[in-house]
Amino acid sequence: MKYEKNTLSQALFNQYDDKKLVAADKAHYMHCFHIFDDHRENGALNIAAGNGAYIYDTHGRRYLDAVGGMWCTNIGLGREEMADAIAEQVRLLAYSNPFCDMANDKAIELSAKLAELAPGDLNHVFLTTGGSTAVDTAYRLVQFYQGCRGKPEKKQVISRKNAYHGSTFLTMSLGGKAADRSPEFDYLQDGIHHLSCPNPYRAPQGMDEAAFLDYLVKEFEDKILEIGADKVAAFFAEPISASGGVIIPPKGYHKRMWEVCQKYDLLYISDEVVTSFGRLGAFFASKEVFDVQPDIITTAKGLTSGYLPLGACIFSERIWDVIAEPGKGRCFAHGFTYSGHPVSAVCALKNIEILQRENLLEHAKQVGGYLEQQLATLKDLPLVGDVRCKKLMACVEFVKDKQSKELFPAEINIGEKIHSKAQERGLLVRPIIHLNVMSPPLTITYQQVDEIVETLREVIVQTAAELKQSGDFGG
Known part of the structure; x- marks a missing residue:
């Protein structure tokens, strides 16, 4: 099971007719920065609920939202x-x-x-x-x-x-x-x-x-x-x-x-x-x-x-x-x-x-410092050219060649490859062509930082192996 069980009532998610939602989304809802061909083929991840640093799709699958919505869910979701x-x-x-x-x-x-x-x-x-x-x-x-x-x-x-x-x-x-x-x-x-x-x-x-x-x-x-x-x-x-x-x-x-x-x-x-x-x-x-x-x-x-x-x-x-x-x-x-x-x-x-x-600014300094340290450990991976992190703003930049800093061709869309694999494991990071950016809620815990970094390491290693096999990366 790639997804942890949600902490919300399953009855909440049973009400959704996902096929109907997907069809209506494709037929009527134009998204921000809408990518027409991709949306036509793959649809969207439909979100139904949120609690703290986690969001849930209409199937009840839980994701650690390391993107923080859109750089914005600072105090976390679901505050009564x-x-x-x-x-x-x-x-x-x-x-x-x-x-x-x-x-x-x-x-x-x-x-x-x-x-x-x-x-x-x-x-x-x-x-x-x-x-x-x-x-x-x-x-x-x-x-x-x-x-x-x-x-x-x-x-x-x-x-x-x-x-x-x-x-x-x-x-x-x-x-x-x-x-x-x-x-x-x-x-x-x-x-x-x-x-x-x-x-x-x-x-x-x-x-x-x-x-x-x-x-x-x-x-x-x-x-x-x-x-x-x-x-x-x-x-x-x-x-x-x-x-x-x-x-x-x-x-x-x-x-x-x-x-x-x-x-x-x-x-x-x-x-x-x-x-x-x-x-x-x-x-x-x-x-x-x-x-x-x-x-x-x-x-x-x-x-x-x-x-x-x-x-x-x-x-x-x-x-x-x-x-x-x-x-x-x-x-x-x-x-x-x-x-x-x-x-x-x-x-x-x-x-x-x-x-x-809740003294969340000081918490952001402390946990943000930990995020800086832990993300820096990814620099040893062959795909990782640069890791940039300042408290709770972070980015991993992927390169084809670490020495020359050459980027992969845009059509490889390596940021999306990493993002898709992370999403399958219950982690959301934002893809921007050759980047993955993160901005988790200020309420994020040390344990959740570990989860982010461990999952990223796993999917980056897997992606490198697949790119070597396809001949798109020499390693």
Whole structure:
């Protein structure tokens, strides 16, 4: 038996007509990043329940979710007190208009709490519906700020290759992942520039980490001078690039890039949609982990631990003082029907309460350190080129040749091969072509870390053997 028996009542799963679900899914449900041919042939893994770090499919089979949903189930699934808080708010006030002169007490309370938790003078909060809309809001705020300053030409922004900032038209244009750039789509080209990905594993040959850092900083400064400092408004960066493959930049990278921003009057936007709310052992990683004080922080995911959709754009007094200057009669003409949703706000407040009461940030540091140590043991395997892990963000990169770092052809889809075998054994890791990424709940135990690493080792060894047999890998 490859799956442990579930801890939920089997009656729950007996109600599902799986054939009917699969047929309806294929006929009607278009998934995020829908892969048409694969879905047509193989369908999807249909999930019915979740409890802690585990999820259950409609057959009642249990999986250790090392992906944490989508980098987001920080406090774990199935919390009764979260369900009660949400239900109580639905009964009291299910919705409130967030526009202009309307507000609700929970959105106000959450905004104050976020200002308290955010570093420095990031005291102002715009609540959104998720990470993409938080980054979209940050971009619009940058444009608005520069316009209010009387600098209408200072509107261009700089991001990075292999970055992921969301999936709206704007945020996908800001991102720099080649795999996400479907040729059938158009992307915003003017006014957005991309620097090299700060991945030490893929640094130019013969360049050590210190030299690579100098190279990256010089590239940034050169790009600003090429465009014209009077035209560049901001720099967007994830503290650790998540979907790009858990890219942990060279030590001192963010501080050096921030110093360049100060030199040329650029706003520094830290996209903490993934890294905030405990994933790196801090509510916000920018200052506490990387010693950088951003002008704007964007957050989502762990803000509610995935229980309800919510995001936030948190920004500084410096920006507020300009845009809210008295007597100007300005309006920040931007918003969403579900901004400041009272039920989502209650969800976030309860989530923060749980994180603090259960000391989950410290737990993430301790167990995350153990995950770093244990995953590093996989480096001895012939398929494993690199293991990148910072607390509860992790990635294993697979290569055809460890010496040259040559990747397997994309059609091998080695990340999917590893993922499929792990799923058969009750473990979920996220495949991204030649990578498997992980972001387990902050509640994960040492025993569950061992289960993740032992299962990965087993399936990587098996995959290597199969690739040797097929002639796709020399070993």
